[in-house]
Amino acid sequence: xxxxxxxxxxxxxxxxxxxxxxxxxxxxxxxxxxxxxxxxxxxxxxxxxxxxxxxxxxxxxxxxxxxxxxxxxxxxxxxxxxxxxxxxxxxxxxxxxxxxxxxxxxxxxxxxxxxxxxxxxxxxxxxxxxxxx
Numbered sequence: 095x096x097x098x099x100x101x102x103x104x105x106x107x108x109x110x111x112x113x114x115x116x117x118x119x120x121x122x123x124x125x126x127x128x129x130x131x132x133x134x135x136x137x138x139x140x141x142x143x144x145x146x147x148x149x150x151x152x153x154x155x156x157x158x159x160x161x162x163x164x165x166x167x168x169x170x171x172x173x174x175x176x177x178x179x180x181x182x183x184x185x186x187x188x189x190x191x192x193x194x195x196x197x198x199x200x201x202x203x204x205x206x207x208x209x210x211x212x213x214x215x216x217x218x219x220x221x222x223x224x225x226x227x
Contacts, residue, residue, distance in 0.1 A: 102130050109148040117151065125155035138167040143181060146171070150184030154191060169200070172207055183211050183221075190224035 101124045108116045124130050134152035137145055150171055153164065160168070171185035189196055189204035208221040 099129055101127070102133055105130070105148060106145065109144045110142065112144065117148065121151060121155050125152055126157055131156060131158060135164065135167070138171055138185075146181040147184055150181050150188060153188035154184050159195075160188070160192060165196070165200070169203075172203060179211070180217070182207055183217055187220065187224055 101120065105117055105120060105124075108114075108120070130152055134149045134156075137149040140146045140149060150168070153160070153168060158164075168185040168188055172182050172189070174182060186204040186207035189200055190208060193201045193204070205225060208225050211217050211221040212225075214221075
């Protein structure tokens, strides 16, 4: 098992256990790893909301150029109405991070989702940063 796979397994385990502070500490150094990106692309529809959230977090944290298929998958995520709003939020963050290269309507949808989270103490600072407020 290579180190990228080991890191990915660690990220998956931490996500399943809701240890998001640990995920946030580890992910930036590995978000562009080929195995990590491949996993994210395959898990945007994961039935486990935490793993779907991790997928969106990887897209957000990475610096990859979103392919058309990535954009389509993230759009599905932001249009979902699920009990756990964090996958939607992180997908919106992935779009907001790349606002300068995306269609205006996608950016506006992302910004609307970010505004929905301005009162969520867990992510309000992130939403404000992407919204520039």
